[in-house]
Amino acid sequence: xxxxxxxxxxxxxxxxxxxxxxWFSTVRLRAxxxxxxxAAGLIPQARTTxxxxxxxxxxxDGKQRTVILADLAAVEAxxxxxxxxxxxxxxxxxxxxxxxxxxxxxxxRETRRALVPWEDSAAVQRVDDRLYSWSATLSSLQR
Numbered sequence: 001x002x003x004x005x006x007x008x009x010x011x012x013x014x015x016x017x018x019x020x021x022x023w024f025s026t027v028r029l030r031a032x033x034x035x036x037x038x039a040a041g042l043i044p045q046a047r048t049t050x051x052x053x054x055x056x057x058x059x060x061d062g063k064q065r066t067v068i069l070a071d072l073a074a075v076e077a078x079x080x081x082x083x084x085x086x087x088x089x090x091x092x093x094x095x096x097x098x099x100x101x102x103x104x105x106x107x108x109r110e111t112r113r114a115l116v117p118w119e120d121s122a123a124v125q126r127v128d129d130r131l132y133s134w135s136a137t138l139s140s141l142q143r
Contacts, residue, residue, distance in 0.1 A: 027056045031068050038075055047075045062099030066092050070107035077114040085115060086123035093130050 034050035050072045057065055073088035092108050112131060115124050 027053055027058075027061075028064060030056070031064060031071070034068070034075075035071050038071060038078065041078075043075055043078050047072070047079075050075060062095055063101040063104060066095045066099065066101050066104030067107050069095065070104060070111050074107075074111040074114055077111055082115055082118035082121060083123045085111065086121075086127050089127045090130070093127070 030049055030053040034046050034053055037046035037049055050068055054065070054068045054072065057068065069088050069092035073085040073092065076082070076085035076088060089108055089111060092104065096104055096108070108131065112124075112127060115127070118124050119128075
């Protein structure tokens with residue numbers, strides 16, 4: 001199904017797109033594909049796909065940037081690289097400071113749950129401090 005969607009996008013305007021498909025761009029579809037690869041346990045493929053999506057993502061697309069960063073962090077957590085995961089979560093939290101997105105927050109929280117085996121590390125504790133700070137709570141209530 002993902003391959004078919006990629007083919008439809010690559011074909012351009014000659015192929016009529018379903019109404020629901022107009023939200024997708026090549027970059028957004030790539031991000032979705034990376035998340036699917038992550039869910040399937042295809043860690044190296046997910047990393048490559050998500051890194052490409054992040055590189056190609058327009059600067060103005062802050063909401064999607066948060067999701068991709070959180071998914072990349074989940075890739076690093078799955079690869080047992082908690083420091084790298086936490087660095088990416090920090091970037092996702094930075095993005096949430098400027099572009100609030102409930103789905104992005106949920107992806108960050110999901111990834112944080114994947115870091116339970118390393119919750120005593122300084123890197124995970126820094127993420128927790130930011131994720132559960134009073135200002136983060138107030139910010140989420142204001143939106």
